[in-house]
Structures are given as structure tokens and as C-alpha cells.
Amino acid sequence: MIQTIALHPATGAAPGSGGTRCQGCREGATPLFPFSFAYQPIVDLATRSIWAHEALVRGPQGEGALTVLEQVTADNRYRFDQDCRVTAISTASRLGMDTRLSINFLPQAVYRPEICIRTTLEAAGKYNIPLDRIVFEVTEGERVTDGPWLAAILTEYQRCGFLTAIDDFGAGFAGLTLLADFQPDIVKLDMSLVRNVDSSRPRQAIARGILRMCEELAITVIAEGIETAGERDFFTHEGVSLMQGYLFARPRFEGVARAQDIFGN
Numbered sequence: 231m232i233q234t235i236a237l238h239p240a241t242g243a244a245p246g247s248g249g250t251r252c253q254g255c256r257e258g259a260t261p262l263f264p265f266s267f268a269y270q271p272i273v274d275l276a277t278r279s280i281w282a283h284e285a286l287v288r289g290p291q292g293e294g295a296l297t298v299l300e301q302v303t304a305d306n307r308y309r310f311d312q313d314c315r316v317t318a319i320s321t322a323s324r325l326g327m328d329t330r331l332s333i334n335f336l337p338q339a340v341y342r343p344e345i346c347i348r349t350t351l352e353a354a355g356k357y358n359i360p361l362d363r364i365v366f367e368v369t370e371g372e373r374v375t376d377g378p379w380l381a382a383i384l385t386e387y388q389r390c391g392f393l394t395a396i397d398d399f400g401a402g403f404a405g406l407t408l409l410a411d412f413q414p415d416i417v418k419l420d421m422s423l424v425r426n427v428d429s430s431r432p433r434q435a436i437a438r439g440i441l442r443m444c445e446e447l448a449i450t451v452i453a454e455g456i457e458t459a460g461e462r463d464f465f466t467h468e469g470v471s472l473m474q475g476y477l478f479a480r481p482r483f484e485g486v487a488r489a490q491d492i493f494g495n
Contacts, residue, residue, distance in 0.1 A: 261313040262306050264290040265298045267321050268481035271492070272332065272452060275462075276471035278493040282330035282365060283486055284474065285318035292483040311339035312346070316353045319364070323357035327486050332365040332395065337379075343386035351390065361391035365416065369397045381412035388415070395452075400440065413447050418474075421455025428460035441468055 269283040289297045302310050315333055322331045340346045354361055366387050368380065384394045395416035396408065400423050409417075419440065427433040444451050453465045456475030465473060479487045 261317060262309055263298075263301050265313075265317070266290055266292075266484055267318055268292070268483045269322070269325075269327070269486050270474060270481035271329075271479050271487040272454075272472055272474045273478050273492060274471050275466060275473060279489050280329050280487055280492070281472055282332050283322070283327060284332040284367070284481075285314075285322070285334070286481050287314060287334075288483055307336060308339045308346075311336045312349050315350045319350070319353045319357055319359060321484060322486075323359060325484065325486050329486075330363045330365055330393070331359065332367055334367045334369065334397065337368055337383060340383050343383045347387065347390055362393065365393040365395050367395040367397040367418070377408055377411050380408065384412050384414060397454075400436070409443075409447070409449075413449055416450045416452060417444055418452045418454045421475075424453055424455045424461055424465075424475075425457075426461070428458070428464045434464070437465075438468060441470065 266288055267285045268288045269285055271280045272282040272284060273279070274281040287295050287298050315335065318331065318333050350364075351361075354364060366384070368384070387394055393416065394414040395418055396414050397418045398420040399417045400420045417440070419437065423433055423437055423440075425433075427437055441451055450472065451470050452472040452474060453461075453470050454474040456462050456465070456473045456477045458477060461475075462473060462477060478492050
């Protein structure tokens with residue numbers, strides 16, 4: 231565990247100096263600016279069911295994610311990250327979601343994981359969502375300057391009972407080095423490896439290598455960005471049953487998918 235901790239990104243205070251909750255967590259439940267979520271299903275082809283829904287930030291009327299993210303600054307990033315977690319959970323509860331819920335988080339907004347996770351724990355308890363039904367995703371493509379620190383964050387989340395995932399695996403800067411420091415519960419293959427994989431021998435070789443590595447490390451693989459039957463069939467043949475993409479369903483603004491809509495059963 232890293233011993234030197236950065237000052238709080240919003241207040242400049244040393245972590246823990248305000249007790250068990252930082253100032254950002256105590257500022258109230260009203261988000262800094264309005265936003266909501268669309269939810270895209272992750273399907274399990276083996277059981278013809280919906281395994282999870284990923285929460286994707288949107289504007290209050292369903293506007294694209296950029297309209298929200300362009301309002302995030304270094305000064306409000308921590309509060310925005312906390313707001314996203316609570317809003318994703320409360321909206322999922324309101325919609326009656328009975329699958330896992332996958333939430334993206336900003337590692338740069340976490341200054342002390344055991345403190346910063348408490349708002350999420352409280353929200354999960356308030357809305358009666360079991361912790362093992364919440365997945366925290368971090369994008370491998372983000373420039374995380376301290377791999378061991380990211381590993382410490384994810385380790386704490388696992389200790390609390392959450393599932394952890396590395397998103398866009400194979401597209402970013404951390405890659406295999408991150409896996410050497412930390413083994414998440416889930417790896418989501420980047421769509422750049424998925425696209426046209428059924429007709430690309432190099433992509434097939436790389437995908438198979440990642441699949442074998444994850445099998446040895448007991449990491450579940452999700453193929454994301456599936457758009458064609460050929461892409462689906464390649465991964466099905468390779469033993470991947472969890473997939474996400476437009477072939478199955480697009481994100482639904484403030485809505486959840488139903489298995490019968492996807493599989494017809």
C-alpha cells in the first residue's frame with residue numbers, strides 16, 4: 231500500500247483530517263449539475279439472460295456523455311465521481327434492475343479508497359443492492375501514473391465485496407503491467423480487438439492469447455462492442471459467453487433491457 235497520499239483534490243485537506251468522511255462526501259446529496267444514465271445490458275449467451283447493465287452517463291434529457299463530461303474539472307472531479315456512483319445506484323433501484331450494475335469510476339478522483347467508498351456503501355444499503363451485484367470498472371486506456379495505487383484502490387473495492395473490472399483491455403497504457411499488480415474479477419476486451427475479429431488472423435491470435443491468460447488467472451472475460459454475428463460466433467467458439475454490444479441491445483436512457491427482448495424467450 232502506498233504510504234504517501236495526495237491532498238484531497240477538491241478541498242486541499244489531508245485525507246482523514248475531517249474524520250471518517252471527507253468534505254466532498256459531506257456536501258450533500260444534490261449533484262453539482264444535472265445528469266442521468268443510460269443502461270446497456272451485458273448478456274450471458276450460455277444462459278440466454280442478462281448478466282449486468284453498464285451505467286453510461288447522459289445529460290438530463292438523454293444528451294450524449296460529452297455534454298456532461300465537458301463540465302467536469304479538476305476542482306469538481308471528486309464530487310462528480312461520487313455523484314455518479316450514487317445516481318447510478320438510485321436510478322437502477324428506481325427502474326427495478328435485478329441484474330448486476332456496472333459503474334465506471336475515475337481513479338484520479340480517489341485519494342483514499344477506504345474513505346471514498348463509504349458513500350457508495352451507504353447508497354447500496356439505502357437502495358438494498360447487494361455489494362456483489364455492483365461492478366466497478368476502470369478504463370485501461372486512462373493514463374494511470376501509479377499502477378500500484380490503482381491496484382490498491384481495486385483491492386479495497388474487492389475487500390468490501392464489490393466486483394472489479396478493467397474496461398477496454400488491450401487499448402491503453404497499463405495493459406499487462408496492471409494485471410501483474412492486480413487481478414480483477416473481470417476483463418472487458420476493447421472493441422478494437424473485437425471489430426472484425428472473425429476475419430482478422432492477427433486479432434484472433436491476440437484475442438486467444440488474452441483469453442488463455444485470463445483463464446490461467448481466473449479472470450472472467452467480457453467481449454464488448456459486438457456488432458455482427460461473426461464477431462459473436464468467434465468468441466462463442468472460444469468459450470466466451472458474456473458479451474455486450476449493439477448486436478444485442480443499445481443503451482436505454484433511464485431504462486433496462488429484458489431478456490425476452492434480446493433472446494425472444
